[in-house]
Amino acid sequence: MKNKIIITAFLAGFSAVSMAQSKHVVEAEKMYASQNFCEAADKCALAYSKLTRKGKTAKKTKADMAFKTAESYRLTERFREATEWYERAILLEYYNVNPLVYFYNAEMYRVLNEKDKAQRNYQEYKKLVPGDGRADIGLESLSKSDTYVNTLSTKLKVDNEQRINTKSFDMAPMFGDRKEMVMYFGSSRENSTGTDKDPRTCENYMDLWVAEMDKNGNWKAPVLIDGEGINTEDNEGTVAFDGRGKTMFFTRCPNVKKQNLGCEIWVSESKGKNKWGTPKKLELKPHDSLTVGHPCVSEDGRFLIFASDLPGGFGGLDLWATTYERKSDSWTTPVNLGPEINTSGNDAFPTFAKNGDLFYATDGKPGIGGLDIFRAAKQGEENKWSNPVNMGSPINSSNNDYALVEHTDRTGYFTSERKSQNGENKPDIYKYEIPPYVFDLKVIVTDLNEKNVKIADAKVVVTDNNGGTWEGYTNKQGTVFWDKKPTGDRYINEEGSYTISVSKDGYHDAQGSRITTVGLKYDQNFVVDLALLPKKPIRLPEVRYPLAKWDLLVDSTINSKDSLNFVYDLLTEYPGMILELSSHTDSRGSTTSNQVLSENRAHKCYEYLVKEKGIDPRRIVPVGKGENDPRVVYRKGDDYAVTLPRDEEGNPLEGWTEATLTEKLINSYQKTNKALFDKLHQWNRRTEGKVLSLDFNAETAPAAPASYLEFKKVPR
Known part of the structure; x- marks a missing residue:
C-alpha cells in the first residue's frame, strides 16, 4: 500500500513470461519497472486492450x-x-504464472469489506500455495473481524x-516538545x-x-520545518525525538533514476525553537539498496527502534533495534x-507509549484490514516487548492504520487511510479521544426484616471524598437515582x-456503603x-432445639x-452493633422451666x-424470655x-391484620385444627434480635459476664 511505497524502494515482481515487444507493452513495462505506478496503470491497461488472446x-x-x-x-490504493x-x-488464468493474483485480489x-469474495480468493490462493501463512492470516482476520474490538476502543x-x-x-504525527x-x-x-510528482504515489x-x-487546544496552520538540508526533493517522512526534544531522527527515501536506493535515517540537532541543524545520515545498513526508516527513540536518545528489510528478518519489513555507544x-x-513482535508480513511505524509499551503497525497478524495498530507490553526494565494486542475498532479500520502517538492519557493521534470526507483513501491524521466515563448511582432501600419491603421517603445522603454532599428521598419503590x-x-x-x-424515623440509621470510580x-x-x-x-432465621433441650x-x-x-453476617456488616439475642418458648410446660430453658x-x-x-x-x-412474650404475626x-403478605410491587395485601399468638388463641385450634395448633406453638419457639446500640467501642466496652457461657438445670 502507499506506506510501503513511501518508506521503501518497492521491488515489483516480474513474471518470467516472454513479452511481446509491441510499442504499448514496451512503454507499459518501462513505466512499471521504474515504479511509476501512476502512469503505469493507464499504460498497462492500454497495452492490455491492444493485445489479442490468440496464441x-x-x-x-x-x-x-x-x-x-x-x-x-493496488499500489496507488485504488x-x-x-x-x-x-x-x-x-x-486469463494468470494464477498459473503467479498465484499472488488471488492473494492480492x-x-x-x-x-472493500466484501468478505465472501475475499474468502473465496484466499482459499484459491491457499490451494495453490498451501505453505504461505498469509492466506491463513487473511482467513482468520475475516472470521474474527467482529472480535477485534476491546473495551477501551469501543468507547x-x-x-x-x-x-x-x-x-x-x-501522516505519522509526533510531538517534538515536552509539553x-x-x-x-x-x-x-x-x-x-x-x-516533481512521486511516480510511485501520484x-x-x-x-x-x-x-x-494554540492556548485553546487548536492546531495552527502547519509550516515547513526550518532547517538547512532537512527537506529535500526526496521523500522525508516519519520523525522521532529524544525526551528533551533536542535531537530529531527522521526518514528520507532518496529518488535517483536507475538506482535502487532504499530509505535512510537521518539525525539533526536543535538550533532553537523549531529550527534544526544540518542532518547527518546514520550508518545502519550494509547496502544502499536496503531500507531503514520509521525511527523510534528512547528518552535519552541512545536506544533506537526502526523498520527495515535487513537480512535475517522474518519477511517484509521487521522492527530492529540499535544502541548508541558514546566512546565510538x-x-x-x-x-x-x-518473532514475538515481527511477522512474515510488514512490521513498521514503532512508537513508545507513555508507560513504555510499544505501539507498531503490522499486516502480518490477524486484524481488521491492511496494517493494523498493535500494542505490545514492556517486559521489566529491559528493552523487550511481548504479547502484541490488536487495538481494535475504531482505531483500526479495513484500510491501513499506523503511527499512533499518545498525547495525554485520554487523547492521541494516528494515521489512517480509511475513506475520508472527500471519499478518498489517502493517509490522514486522526485524533482519538476517550470521552469521560459515564457513571450513575441508584440506591435501593429495604427493610432488613423483610427484604421484599421497599422503604419510601428514606433520606439518602451521598458524600464525596472532597467533603461535598447531596441528598434525596426514596420513591414508593424504595429507590432514588442520580445521573446529571x-x-x-x-x-x-x-x-x-x-x-x-x-436514615428514616422508626429505623436505625444505616452505616452506609461506599463506592469508588478510582481506576475504572x-x-x-x-x-x-x-x-x-x-x-x-429483628426476625432471625429459625433455630430449633430438641424437645426440652438447648442443643442446636x-x-x-x-x-x-x-x-x-445470619446473626454473624449482620454483626459483621454492622461492626458497631450490640445485639440482644433473645430466645422464646411456647406456653406448654411450667413458667419456671420455660424461663430456664x-x-x-x-x-x-x-x-x-x-x-x-x-x-x-x-x-x-x-436473654431468655420464656413464654412471656408471645409472637406477633x-x-x-x-x-x-x-x-405481612404483599404483592409483587411490595404493597401490603388487604384484609391482613396483626395477631398476638397468645395461649388462648392457639388453644382455640387444639381440637379443630391440630396442624395449625402445632405450627403456631412452633412460631412462638423462636430466637429474635434487638439492636441495643450501633456505637460499640472495643476500647471502652466492659467485659461480658462469664454467666453467659453457663447452663442451668431445667426444673421439672
Whole structure:
C-alpha cells in the first residue's frame, strides 16, 4: 500500500513470461519497472486492450498486463479498480504464472469489506500455495473481524484532524516538545520543497511539516520545518525525538533514476525553537539498496527502534533495534526484535507509549484490514516487548492504520487511510479521544426484616471524598437515582470515592456503603442496596432445639448453625452493633422451666457465635424470655403469616391484620385444627434480635459476664 511505497524502494515482481515487444507493452513495462505506478496503470491497461488472446504467448502477455494494471492500482490504493483488473487476470488464468493474483485480489476485497469474495480468493490462493501463512492470516482476520474490538476502543471517539490534513498525504504525527504542543508530521501538500510528482504515489514528494497548538487546544496552520538540508526533493517522512526534544531522527527515501536506493535515517540537532541543524545520515545498513526508516527513540536518545528489510528478518519489513555507544560515537549492529513482535508480513511505524509499551503497525497478524495498530507490553526494565494486542475498532479500520502517538492519557493521534470526507483513501491524521466515563448511582432501600419491603421517603445522603454532599428521598419503590445535575455535570465522576448513608424515623440509621470510580476505565451503573434496621425485634432465621433441650438442632430438616450465621453476617456488616439475642418458648410446660430453658437456649446461641464464629462476646447480650412474650404475626381469618403478605410491587395485601399468638388463641385450634395448633406453638419457639446500640467501642466496652457461657438445670 502507499506506506510501503513511501518508506521503501518497492521491488515489483516480474513474471518470467516472454513479452511481446509491441510499442504499448514496451512503454507499459518501462513505466512499471521504474515504479511509476501512476502512469503505469493507464499504460498497462492500454497495452492490455491492444493485445489479442490468440496464441499462448499473446494470452500470457495480455494476462500479465492485466495483473500489472491491477498492481499499479493496488499500489496507488485504488482498490475497486484493482479488483476489476485482478479478475481479468484470473479469467486469463494468470494464477498459473503467479498465484499472488488471488492473494492480492483477496486483500482488496477485504479492504472493500466484501468478505465472501475475499474468502473465496484466499482459499484459491491457499490451494495453490498451501505453505504461505498469509492466506491463513487473511482467513482468520475475516472470521474474527467482529472480535477485534476491546473495551477501551469501543468507547473511543475518532475524528479527522481537519485543521492539519489536506487533500494530499498527511501522516505519522509526533510531538517534538515536552509539553506536547508542537506536532511534526510528513506531508505531500502543496508548497513542498520538490517540484516533481512521486511516480510511485501520484503525489508531491513528502516533506516534514510542523504545527503548533494554540492556548485553546487548536492546531495552527502547519509550516515547513526550518532547517538547512532537512527537506529535500526526496521523500522525508516519519520523525522521532529524544525526551528533551533536542535531537530529531527522521526518514528520507532518496529518488535517483536507475538506482535502487532504499530509505535512510537521518539525525539533526536543535538550533532553537523549531529550527534544526544540518542532518547527518546514520550508518545502519550494509547496502544502499536496503531500507531503514520509521525511527523510534528512547528518552535519552541512545536506544533506537526502526523498520527495515535487513537480512535475517522474518519477511517484509521487521522492527530492529540499535544502541548508541558514546566512546565510538556509533550505533551498534542492529538486532531483530524477534518473532514475538515481527511477522512474515510488514512490521513498521514503532512508537513508545507513555508507560513504555510499544505501539507498531503490522499486516502480518490477524486484524481488521491492511496494517493494523498493535500494542505490545514492556517486559521489566529491559528493552523487550511481548504479547502484541490488536487495538481494535475504531482505531483500526479495513484500510491501513499506523503511527499512533499518545498525547495525554485520554487523547492521541494516528494515521489512517480509511475513506475520508472527500471519499478518498489517502493517509490522514486522526485524533482519538476517550470521552469521560459515564457513571450513575441508584440506591435501593429495604427493610432488613423483610427484604421484599421497599422503604419510601428514606433520606439518602451521598458524600464525596472532597467533603461535598447531596441528598434525596426514596420513591414508593424504595429507590432514588442520580445521573446529571441541573448544570449538566454528573454527580458521580472519575477518580472519585463516595459514601452513602440512609436514615428514616422508626429505623436505625444505616452505616452506609461506599463506592469508588478510582481506576475504572469503563462506564458503570452503580446499584447500591441498603437495608434499614427497624426499631423493633429483628426476625432471625429459625433455630430449633430438641424437645426440652438447648442443643442446636442439625438434621435433614434444618441446620440451626447455618441459621445463626445470619446473626454473624449482620454483626459483621454492622461492626458497631450490640445485639440482644433473645430466645422464646411456647406456653406448654411450667413458667419456671420455660424461663430456664429459654435462657439456656440463648446462651447456646451466644456460645456458638463467640466460640465458633469469633464474634466479640461484648457485642451479644443473650436473654431468655420464656413464654412471656408471645409472637406477633399476621392473620386473615384462619390464615396466618409470619410476615405481612404483599404483592409483587411490595404493597401490603388487604384484609391482613396483626395477631398476638397468645395461649388462648392457639388453644382455640387444639381440637379443630391440630396442624395449625402445632405450627403456631412452633412460631412462638423462636430466637429474635434487638439492636441495643450501633456505637460499640472495643476500647471502652466492659467485659461480658462469664454467666453467659453457663447452663442451668431445667426444673421439672
